[in-house]
Amino acid sequence: MIVVLPVSVGNESCVLSKKFARSPWFAIVNKGLNRVEYVENPYCRLDTDAGPQVVEYLVDLKKADTFIAFELGYKVQLMAMERDIRIVLLADHLVRPKELTDRILAKR
Amino acid sequence: MARPRHANSVQIPPRIKGFTPVGYCNGECEPLLLYLEELEVIRLLDYEGLSQEEAARLMQxxxxSVTRIYQRARATIAKALVEGVxxxxxxxxxxxxCNWFxxxxxxxxxNNPKGNVTNECVLCGSTEIVKMEGCV
Structure with missing residues (x-):
């Protein structure tokens, strides 16, 4: 299970980014390897169509199978559904990403 | 007899069940109903900035039809804002x-994209999950 969260900076002190494709960084939780990796979003400053590029990057290169976000743009939603990616929509954008990554790694 | 309305595809379920006015409100009125397809049109056109053609394609x-749904949605929202309902x-x-929980x-x-049986929350592991038919 490889879970992606949009975050503000590339370390544990980050906060959740409200928009997925425009997030400056992603936290990638690899449950199999019990590891959290922070990667910079290479597409966050694109003028248009950041969503499809971000999905391709995360799914094809990083092998993500789950996106966790507060809100997803419609292009990201469509592409994620086409590729059988699980979407988890949070009720609150103030939740700490560290709490979420710990919870994912601790879940059996 | 009125023609039955067609079903409209909605991508994601809304996070809330409705809105309540703050301060003095017209408390004796029945709540106004905003239907899922009306909220979806508002989301696609006003929040996502799509054209009506693009929204129509997404909603099948x-x-x-999208124009009519949009007009109904705006009329409902306008009435709610102005009359405090x-x-x-x-x-x-x-x-x-898609299946949403x-x-x-x-x-x-x-969501459950592969359609497998889901009996626990993917995040917290709770078994108190409900399949969503529309709103929470």
């Missing part, structure tokens, strides 16, 4: 185009 409806979001003719434990909404 004609552009003229509560708005309730209801399913109406909208249907979710709500976790009563951590309040997340999640």
């Amino acid at each position: 409806r004609s552009r003229s 509560e708005v309730k979001i209801e399913s109406g003719n909208g249907f979710l185009n 709500f976790c009563s434990g951590c309040k997340v909404r999640f």
Whole structure:
């Protein structure tokens, strides 16, 4: 299970980014390897169509199978559904990403 | 007899059940109903900035239908804002185009893209999950 969260900076002190494709960084939780990796979003400053590029990057290169976000743009939603990616929509954008990554790694 | 309305594809379930006015409100009025397909049109056109043609394609409806749904949605929202009336979001003719679940434990909404049996929350592991037909 490889879970992606949009975050503000590339370390544990980050906060959740409200928009997925425009997030400056992603936290990638690899449950199999019990590891959290922070990667910079290479597409966050694109003028248009950041969503499809971000999905391709995360799914094809990083092998993500789950996106966790507060809100997803419609292009990201469509592409994620086409590729059988699980979407988890949070009720609150103030939740700490560290709490979420710990919870994912601790879940059996 | 009125023609039955077609179902409208909705991508994701809304996170709330409605809106309540702040301060003095017209408390004696029945809440106004905003249907799932009306909220979806508002989301696609006003929040996502799509054209009516693009929204129609996503909702599997004609552009003229989307225009009508949009007009109804705006009229409902305008009435609610001006008259101070509560708005309730209801399913109406909208249907979710994928299986969605709500976790009563951590309040997340999640889909089940592969259609497998889901009996626990993907985030907190709670078994208190409900399949969403429309609103939470």
